[in-house]
Amino acid sequence: MTSSRLYPPAAEDSFLHISSLPLEIVSMLASAHHPGAGAVVLFSGETRNNSHGRDVDYLEYEAKESMASKMIGDILDEAVKKWRLKIAIARHRTGKVAVCESAVIVITASPHRSEAYEANRYIIDRIKHEVPIWKCEYFTDGTKEWGGNCNCQKVTGDANKHVYEWET
Amino acid sequence: MTSSRLYPPAAEDSFLHISSLPLEIVSMLASAHHPGAGAVVLFSGETRNNSHGRDVDYLEYEAKESMASKMIGDILDEAVKKWRLKIAIARHRTGKVAVCESAVIVITASPHRSEAYEANRYIIDRIKHEVPIWKCEYFTDGTKEWGGNCNCQKVTGDANKHVYEWET
Amino acid sequence: MKVQVYAVLKEYFHNEFEIDQSVNTIRELNAVLLDQNPVAEKLLHLCRFAVNDEFVDNNFQLNPDDVISIIPPSSGG
């Protein structure tokens, strides 16, 4: 299954699923319609203006791009197989992401809506827990913090075992 | 809570949540970013080229617009309250809807992603089961069929009681 | 009183028609409709009724100037 490969990356980017440029939500969504798909689900993870009660100025994302892009591709391929998706697209941004801008976009399309919703959550949960991408929060008071880390290891005792929302 | 009212309807339409014109997915999505929302979920229900093994030419939707628009507005208001959404938008189209075109769009935005996903499914499920909107399938062999009706009454014994996907 | 029907119901009744008989409740209206078109029985049993854009139950008291909508099961989206 190579549906997840169909979306063309911006010419400036060398990684299919990682982008240092603003994510082009409109063209990504435009590429996600499929005659066999009755349901399209899009998730956009965006910078909030607050985190743990503190005012956020912006976020900055860092990634080990080569690994991250390959891992996202593998997650998409697994989701396509598991839910027989017609389309699965995901891109994560690196660098500074302003409030209201998208840090990550996941789009899934399937004949019926159950599969598109479930697969979409599965993909974003796995990206957030497993893929080497890190968020640094810059607060309006001038401080910064590498934050929102995956803490699953405290529960599972294993850096490779996670607690996923889609399983609960 | 009036977040659901914020999206301006097209000037040509008299009903906020029902449209006889193609749904403007890009401007709807553009209006769904919110500084307090870290998660935006969009669902688009689109015409598939097949249904129950038959080739579909197009769908035609009919609605009792006045009731349907009010009911969708009420469902959005309930979802906003229940999940403390920052944004909840929904529009359903009437008339002929070609393959790959959107018949209905639901967008939810919330601080964290769980709520946006759950509320989105809740809204689309309630629209599909409860709101007076009907689909007629036109097949490539020239036949047509009022189809895909809500059959919950066979299970629940009550036209006002439904079996929702988000509850299962 | 005026009756409006939608979707698949239009294959059984005119889109819009007047009921001249004296009909006091939704239940009585239902009986009149079944009398007009007995083939619609199964379908009518699945329908909801609305008066002036609000759903009503079988005991709802009708006025001569009411507009009654017969609402078949939804199939949106």
Place this chain on the structure above:
Amino acid sequence: MKVQVYAVLKEYFHNEFEIDQSVNTIRELNAVLLDQNPVAEKLLHLCRFAVNDEFVDNNFQLNPDDVISIIPPSSGG
């Protein structure tokens, strides 16, 4: 061999540095890093190691020309 660190690890180590000592496994590398910066112990314990873009376990045998990435817990999206 070359070591690359990311994100919060950059507050404990240089972004990229050479290990000159003879180090045969990830476990031995970990010991060398703890020796260099004992304060990083808790964090290092949470990290995964990758060699040439593939995750490896503590027993992985290192070659002198390997590039080792130390991957702190993810926080994407």
